Amino acid sequence: MSRKLEKLYRRIQKLTGNIKSSEVSDVFTDIFSESTHFLNKFNRSDLASKIPNKKYFVFDTGRKISRAINADIYLPAIGDWLALVHAIHNNDRPRLSSEKINRAIYCLAISFCAAIDLTKSGDQKTPGTFFEYLIGHLFSARLGINPRTNLPVLNLDMNTTLPTDYVFDLGPNQAKFHLPIKTSTRERVIQVWAHQRVLDGVYGTGRFWGTPVILAETKTDSRKREVIEICLPEQWRIYQMHIAQLKRIYYLDVPAAYARLNEVFPPLCVKPFGDFFGEVDILISPLS
Amino acid sequence: MSRKLEKLYRRIQKLTGNIKSSEVSDVFTDIFSESTHFLNKFNRSDLASKIPNKKYFVFDTGRKISRAINADIYLPAIGDWLALVHAIHNNDRPRLSSEKINRAIYCLAISFCAAIDLTKSGDQKTPGTFFEYLIGHLFSARLGINPRTNLPVLNLDMNTTLPTDYVFDLGPNQAKFHLPIKTSTRERVIQVWAHQRVLDGVYGTGRFWGTPVILAETKTDSRKREVIEICLPEQWRIYQMHIAQLKRIYYLDVPAAYARLNEVFPPLCVKPFGDFFGEVDILISPLS
Numbered sequence: 001m002s003r004k005l006e007k008l009y010r011r012i013q014k015l016t017g018n019i020k021s022s023e024v025s026d027v028f029t030d031i032f033s034e035s036t037h038f039l040n041k042f043n044r045s046d047l048a049s050k051i052p053n054k055k056y057f058v059f060d061t062g063r064k065i066s067r068a069i070n071a072d073i074y075l076p077a078i079g080d081w082l083a084l085v086h087a088i089h090n091n092d093r094p095r096l097s098s099e100k101i102n103r104a105i106y107c108l109a110i111s112f113c114a115a116i117d118l119t120k121s122g123d124q125k126t127p128g129t130f131f132e133y134l135i136g137h138l139f140s141a142r143l144g145i146n147p148r149t150n151l152p153v154l155n156l157d158m159n160t161t162l163p164t165d166y167v168f169d170l171g172p173n174q175a176k177f178h179l180p181i182k183t184s185t186r187e188r189v190i191q192v193w194a195h196q197r198v199l200d201g202v203y204g205t206g207r208f209w210g211t212p213v214i215l216a217e218t219k220t221d222s223r224k225r226e227v228i229e230i231c232l233p234e235q236w237r238i239y240q241m242h243i244a245q246l247k248r249i250y251y252l253d254v255p256a257a258y259a260r261l262n263e264v265f266p267p268l269c270v271k272p273f274g275d276f277f278g279e280v281d282i283l284i285s286p287l288s
Numbered sequence: 289m290s291r292k293l294e295k296l297y298r299r300i301q302k303l304t305g306n307i308k309s310s311e312v313s314d315v316f317t318d319i320f321s322e323s324t325h326f327l328n329k330f331n332r333s334d335l336a337s338k339i340p341n342k343k344y345f346v347f348d349t350g351r352k353i354s355r356a357i358n359a360d361i362y363l364p365a366i367g368d369w370l371a372l373v374h375a376i377h378n379n380d381r382p383r384l385s386s387e388k389i390n391r392a393i394y395c396l397a398i399s400f401c402a403a404i405d406l407t408k409s410g411d412q413k414t415p416g417t418f419f420e421y422l423i424g425h426l427f428s429a430r431l432g433i434n435p436r437t438n439l440p441v442l443n444l445d446m447n448t449t450l451p452t453d454y455v456f457d458l459g460p461n462q463a464k465f466h467l468p469i470k471t472s473t474r475e476r477v478i479q480v481w482a483h484q485r486v487l488d489g490v491y492g493t494g495r496f497w498g499t500p501v502i503l504a505e506t507k508t509d510s511r512k513r514e515v516i517e518i519c520l521p522e523q524w525r526i527y528q529m530h531i532a533q534l535k536r537i538y539y540l541d542v543p544a545a546y547a548r549l550n551e552v553f554p555p556l557c558v559k560p561f562g563d564f565f566g567e568v569d570i571l572i573s574p575l576s
Contacts, residue, residue: 158526198527234446235450238448242489
């Protein structure tokens with residue numbers, strides 16, 4: 001990646017101890033402008049989209065292409081991002097629509113990932129970790145508390161700690177959140193339900209809301225210049241019935257096949273992540 | 289890998305439709321002799337073992353090293369292998385000790401994997417698939433039926449199939465087996481319990497015995513020439529209590545930290561895979 005982008009990424013890594021801070025927002029703001037600036041040097045090529053009603057393109061260096069980018073969501077507006085983080089840190093309800101919030105976060109996330117795609121080979125880790133920081137930051141800034149990544153387990157003759165994804169504990173009689181964060185899930189998604197099941201088992205069902213946040217489920221065939229979405233909706237329904245119940249599944253780019261799960265049994269609420277900022281106060285209430 | 293080994297591997301792939309057949313055993317016999325013959329061209333170097341009471345070495349081409357091999361189990365005896373498959377196909381109880389059976393299977397598995405390590409770069413898939421074929425073959429030959437890899441789900445308004453690891457259905461009122469096969473598990477192991485939970489939920493608890501078979505949990509530091517075992521015993525206990533109950537966890541090279549789980553709550557039976565051939569008749573009985 002560009003030297004500047006690398007430096008900014010390192011800066012985020014150093015600040016993760018207080019990931020909710022407005023200082024972290026400021027670094028993300030710089031990453032937003034630097035990534036989109038970097039990508040503007042390259043051509044955009046349209047992909048043949050096999051997904052009904054969704055258009056995708058890639059940034060193209062001539063030698064390498066980025067991951068697929070949703071053309072309807074990728075409209076970088078740094079002003080919306082600034083309005084979002086300003087509202088969050090001032091405990092205001094953001095005045096932006098859920099759609100604009102979602103778009104701003106998508107643009108920031110996908111532009112950084114695309115910049116990595118164009119400059120590094122086979123680096124899955126940096127985009128994944130970056131995305132985890134970004135969503136972890138927004139979630140914790142909105143809730144006003146930092147996450148933890150392990151929980152004590154006291155169970156008669158056991159006394160140990162359970163490593164977890166980010167979890168947020170708002171205190172007695174308040175909601176607790178279980179926040180897995182992934183750039184895509186594929187067949188590994190069963191882990192999210194399994195971790196939720198463990199939390200339900202150890203701390204009681206309903207104690208933690210499982211609210212995974214996922215970037216997208218696109219897969220690009222770089223030879224054919226085609227994009228598809230890899231979705232396993234029937235398996236999700238089985239997991240939601242038989243492993244544990246997730247409260248929300250947020251996407252920045254909601255896959256068509258998962259959006260339809262909102263209409264069938266079992267209840268499985270798949271939404272754009274932009275919706276979170278408006279509905280979190282309802283989710284927090286213990287009887288939601 | 290050597291041309292001959294590659295050809296034999298392809299041959300197995302073609303025979304997977306009837307994986308229990310004695311023809312498959314014959315190809316594995318050839319792979320056993322070819323892999324060990326191939327490895328004999330190279331030097332052995334001892335590793336510094338950080339695992340109490342276990343000694344490991346690697347095959348070393350000078351430029352590349354193989355995965356860690358347990359020096360106490362790696363004593364290739366093709367006669368034991370031949371006696372095992374002969375007994376299996378003739379419905380005899382093998383007259384070999386469980387230890388000799390385990391050793392023969394370990395030698396075949398690890399020698400093929402080591403040959404791949406020395407001849408290919410970063411190929412995790414071939415060893416994994418090979419190991420799946422080998423264990424799938426032995427399991428199905430012993431039970432006398434071929435596995436399937438999906439199950440129908442009928443659930444009021446759902447009618448779909450669930451993709452699974454190998455599952456074996458011995459018929460009405462007989463045991464059914466759920467057989468995940470991995471060369472190592474690390475943090476992905478939660479998937480095994482989660483799949484068991486789904487089977488319990490869809491078909492009823494106790495309908496499928498979960499009996500995963502795993503090669504080893506070693507990790508080699510090739511620079512320091514050190515070997516460790518990566519184990520998460522406390523997490524396994526939590527999974528066994530809160531996700532689902534596995535009947536057996538078989539290893540070819542049983543990790544020290546998991547062997548100790550046999551002595552604590554919850555019941556978690558970790559054994560050498562060699563034991564399976566003697567105890568399967570007990571497992572099959574519906575009240576076992």
